[in-house]
Amino acid sequence: MxxxxxxxxxxxxxxxxxxxxxxxxxxxxxxxxxxxxxxxxxxxxxxxxxxxxxxxxxxxxxxxxxxxxxxxxxxxxxxxxxxxxxxxxxxxxxxxxxxxxxxxxxxxxxxxxxxxxxxxxxxxxxxxxxxxxxxxxxxxxxxxxxxxxxDQTVEGLAAKTSNPRFAYDCYRRFIQMYGDVVMGVQARTEAETEPFHEVMEGLKKEVGAVLDTDLDVENLKELVSRYKALIKERTGKQFPQDxxxxxxxxxxxxxxxxxxxxxxxxxxxxxxxxxxxxxxxxxxxVFGNKGETSATGVAFTRDPANGENVFYGEYLINAQGEDVVAGVRTPHKIAMLSKEMPKAYKELLAIRSKLERHFRDMQDFEFTIEENKLYMLQTRNGKRTGLSAVRIAVEMNKERLMDEKTAVGKIPAESISSLLVPVFDPAAVKKAKPIAKGLNAGPGAATGKVVFSAAMAELENSKGSKTILCREETSPEDLRGMIASEGILTSRGGVSSHAALVARQMGKVCVCGASSIHVDYAKHLMSVGDIVVKEGDYISIDGTTGEIFLGEIPTVDSEVVRVLNGKMKPAKSYTYQLFETVMKWADKYRKLGIRTNADSPAQAKSALLLGAEGIGLCRTEHMFFEGDRIDSMRRMILASDTAERKAALAELLPYQRSDFEGIFKAMDGHPVTIRLLDPPLHEFLPHDSAARNALAEKLGVSSEFVAERCNALKEQNPMLGHRGCRLGNSYPEITEMQARAIFEAVAKVMKGRKPVKVMPEVMVPLVGFVQELKFQVAIIHRVAAEVMKEKGVKFSYMVGTMIEIPRGAITADEIAEVADFFSFGTNDLTQTGLGMSRDDSGSFLGKYKELDILAKNPFASIDQAGIGQLVKIGVEKGRGVKPKLKIGVCGEHGGDPESIRFFNDVGLNYVSCSPPRVPVARLAAAQAAI
Structure with a gap:
């Protein structure tokens, strides 16, 4: 009782x-x-x-x-x-x-x-x-x-089932789990990984057992005794009998x-x-470890790796569920169950169909077969790779299990980018010889240094190195290392093991169950036959084929990118067809425009191919670092009077004009928002004495003069210093040069042999006072009129501002009287609004997330309750003055799905993001609208 x-x-x-x-x-x-x-x-x-x-x-x-x-x-x-x-x-x-x-x-x-x-x-x-x-x-x-x-109920279970071995197998499992999870039996040293596992391995060695299933009932009774003794020794308490x-x-x-x-x-x-x-x-x-008529497994109604509509999963005979998930034994593919347990397999096929029809999504479920009787232990919407998410949504829509809006919502916006990542160069792979092969658990190509622990993966990641985390099997304690690594390789476990499951959700490349690999943690190496791979050596893993290679294998563009670039026909790539379908859906439902942040014609063309509708941020300062133009920029900065400064700016003008011509031609009539010079001037100067001496020699001035000017320009807090419109108002000749370069480029491409329609939008950065903008707008309008008169051409343009400091948002009604458009620079708005440096806050952001002060990194996903309210105020006040004021965002948040949902809700016209994020933004905008 x-x-x-x-x-x-x-x-x-x-x-x-x-x-x-x-x-x-x-x-x-x-x-x-x-x-x-x-x-x-x-x-x-x-x-x-x-x-x-x-x-x-x-x-x-x-x-x-x-x-x-x-x-x-x-x-x-x-x-x-x-x-x-x-x-x-x-x-x-x-x-x-x-x-x-x-x-x-x-x-x-x-x-x-x-x-x-x-x-x-x-x-x-x-x-x-x-x-x-x-x-x-x-x-x-x-x-x-x-x-x-x-001690009593185990005997009753043994007698009732007439299977003492089964009863004591359950008892030893229970004591191990309870002792670990509840009673806190811990490893005493780094070398001692799992105390209970070591006790079992010791007993197996004593009795000559290879697998856990080789232990007989007397062995298991002994194991129970040793486990209880271990608990008493480590905790000072008896294993509870109540x-x-x-x-x-x-x-x-x-x-x-x-x-x-x-x-x-x-x-x-x-x-x-x-x-x-x-x-x-x-x-x-219910028990899958009652002998050869019992089993346990994990199955997916479709392939979670590539989305194919096939029954996918694995199982173990005479095992419990943790054996499959933990990867302790490499399980069998689910198709084999049709031969070993045909009745149960037929039932599973019927359940597979019923689950998909009912939940209308791909399901991941756990089952147990106890003496030929099937039980369902769990079901959930299955974790899947990016490719799988796209394929399942498209195909379920065709099968009428999902309508278009539901299908759009089922694809995590981030996952669409996985269709664009590089893959191993087929030619290089043909020449390379795989050293081993495992199960293809997480598609993609990954190359990196071999590491054998989560700690080492984090350390290498902090140094900027790419790593492949190699384990016998992963456990939840490896999560930090999995996040830090490019890919995951295990020698044990199957496609439903912890490694595979978590890797798929993270979008990590993963190869599991490479059984020919022997991992030696103590010696920090792994081996395949005579081949030895040490920690720090490079390997490459292919999560699509399951192959493992020595060294680094070069990558090539994905099929989608090759089609977009005209290097592959659309009909030959099913992946591209899936991508195109989802993008058409996204464009059908989204309300937000999608622009890109681009500073060169190549970036602009790439973004257009991915669906960008214009440039939301062209950073002019990036252009000054190319070729010899940095010398002219430095000459301008070091100028001792206005005349010298104008002379240096005249050298820069042709470079800027040429850059803008290329961008305007690449965008072919789409709007281009050009931000005037934003960073403080000291960022363009050399910092070490040797580089300063070389600059002095090149400019024909003394090293002392260069050092003196560099020191004079140094600021205690440059983010809040002499930058943005403050530079343009202090040195109006800088704004004049940039405006002339923009408008002369407009005139040239409009009057060229193949005229191009141009939609330039000149953006003044860091405005907090309306008077700051007025001074800059006056210069820009004057230069535009001069260029139109000189070139004999009329063109339309807009002058607006970047709202990136709190005062700009709070006084947006005043600023809107002068501005033709707003673009929220949420990177700096976050820094100035939160009083947090994007570059220096890493020392405490992690702790703040642990303490739930911050739910997310505010530089990755906008702080909706704080900085988001500044955006909302800016929108409301700006449109209170000009109801049709065009407003966008060009900070990093423009490519973050959660931030995009917020921007959609507050009524922005567009978001702008880096070219590779354009498809993500298109899909996220559709999800926000739906």
Whole structure:
């Protein structure tokens, strides 16, 4: 019979999975009891929830309820809501008073459905205890399986099943998981990776076993004894025999794991709010480790790597689910199940079809076959690569499983860029000989230095080096290294292993299960036969073919880029056809215009091919660094009077004019926004004495003069110093030269043999006072009139400003009286608005994200509640004066999907981003509009 219930225990030993990061992180919650009347929701024969309740039940709990509702074979259980998690963190890791009774009722319901009792010594009911956030976080939180086993119930399970080996295999798994996750058994040294694993390996060596499955029942009993001794030695506590103590320990461990280091890092990367919390799912155990008629697996309704409409996945006979995901054994492809267990395979095919029809998306599901009976343990929208996301959306639209708007929304905007990344040069690959081959788990081409630890990957990344993280198999603790690496290679595990799953979501190149590779962590090397690869050596991995090569293999443009450049026919590239379909959809639904940031004709042409509708930012200062023109620029800066300065500017004028001619021709009638000189002058001068001496000699002045001028121009805070329109107002001849170069280029291309329509927009940077803009506008209009008279041509143009300091946004109504357009320079607006340096804030941004002060890096995704409100004020005030005022954004945020959604909502006309981000922006703009 079940033993007496203990009070819920929130206290837990420090786990090896925890870190100082987790302890200092906080969840913003209320100390009040959860809003919902219910703390637990049933699923199974009696089901309380459904798929729409994912905020309360988490994704896993909501989908378990939904699968039960549509008649799939789901082992019964109950879900503890996310609101309890919020209460748990707001109240010193305590639970609502009535939760204990609610959990007990949930257990009782499952007992009634299963005809078994929790803690019964003759026929025990066992549970799995798993996390379940709103958004899937694979492997980031803790799981406990086989809960409810103790020294008595394991004997009852052995007798009931007539399978003692199975019973003790479950018991040793449970003790290992519980000891690690709940009781905090930790490695004592760096060399000791996993204490329980080392105990098992020691026993296997003693008895001559190769695989875990080679251990007989007596071996497993010995292993159980050694595991319990290890727990006692490391924690000073006995492994608990009370099943309710076990249950509350597991529940607390899952809630605790919401704030472990790897979960925090994952949430930061994918923008998942800390205050969402996790649910806890307590589900009846079903067993894939009951022998040759049992199995466990993970399957996808389509190929998550390339999106092909094939049944995809893998399984292991006589195993539990963690064996597949952890990559401890390399599993079989799902197609083999048709021969080994044809009945179960046929059932899975029917379930595959039913899941897609019901959820209308590609599904990733877990299943267990217990003595030839199939059970469904989980389903979720499957993680997929960029190519896969595009292909699945397009093909599901053709299959009428999704309409166009839904299909557009199902493709993460960032994923479209994966169709544009380079691939290995086919000619170079033909000459190269692969040293090994694994499973193609994450498509693409990656080259980098071999590293064997997450720490080394982070270190090399901080130095600017590209790396390939090589592991026997990855675990959630490797997450930092996976983020820092170009690609991931494992010697064990399959296409549904942790490495493959996380790599696909991150868009990382990944090869798994390269079984011929032997990794030696102690010696920092890996080997394939006689070939030895040391840490720091270069390798190349092909996530599309699964091949691994020594050294660096050159890359070439992707199929999409080759088609766009006319080097490949569209009909020969299915990838391009997918890309074109999605881009047509995006352009059909978006409201925002998409421009590009481009400073050269080559960049402009590239952006046009990718769908840009104009240039939103042409930085004129970048032009001054090419060839010998930097000497003229430096001569201008070092000039001792206006006459000298004008002479140097006259040398620069032809260069600038020529550059603008090339850009205008490349843009062929599309608008071009040209920002006048913005950086402080000292940025153009040499910083070391040797370079200064060389400059002095070239200009025919003394080294002392150059050094004196450089020191005079040095500023304490150059970002807030003598730059932007302040330069133009101090030295109006600079603005005159740039305006003349622009307008003379306009006149020339308009009157050329092949006349080109030109739409120039001259942008004055760093305006905070309307009078600053008035002075600059007067110069620009005067020069434009002079050029039109001199060249005998009339042209249209606009003069506007970049809103990049708070005063400019707040006084936008005054500035709009003079400006023809606004463009928000959100890079500097963020710096000046937050008082944070983009270059120096890296020292604390990471900590601020850990502490949930900042949800995201504000220089990557706009701070909507702060800087975003300055944008909103600027738009409202500007359009209050000029209702049809054209307004765009040209900071880095113009290519960020979340920022684009905000810009769409506040009514901007366009966003501008770097050329490679143009397709991302087109898709994100469509999603924002939809």
């Amino acid at each position: 079940a033993k007496k219930e203990n009070k819920p225990k929130a206290k837990k030993q420090a786990s090896s999975k925890k870190s100082p990061v987790a302890k200092k992180s906080s969840v913003k919650t209320s100390k009040k009891s959860p809003k919902s009347v219910k703390y637990t929701y049933l699923f199974g024969k009696k089901t309380d929830g459904d798929a729409k309740m994912r905020n309360l039940l988490g994704g896993k709990g909501a989908n378990l309820a939904e699968m039960a509702r549509i008649g799939l074979p789901v082992p019964p259980g109950f879900t503890i809501t996310t609101e309890v998690c919020a209460y748990f963190y707001a109240n010193g890791k305590k639970y609502p008073t009535a939760l204990a009774a609610s959990v007990k009722e949930g257990v009782a319901s499952v007992e009634k459905q299963m005809g078994k009792l929790f803690g019964d010594a003759s026929d025990p009911l066992l549970f799995s205890v798993r996390s379940g956030a709103r958004e899937s976080m694979p492997g980031m939180m803790d799981t406990i399986l086989n809960l409810g086993l103790n 099943v309710y103590e076990q249950l509350w320990g597991a529940i607390g461990a899952v809630f605790d794991s919401w704030m472990n280091e790897r979960a925090i890092i994952y949430r930061q990367k994918y923008g998942i709010p800390a205050d969402w919390g996790t649910a806890v799912n307590v589900q009846t155990m």
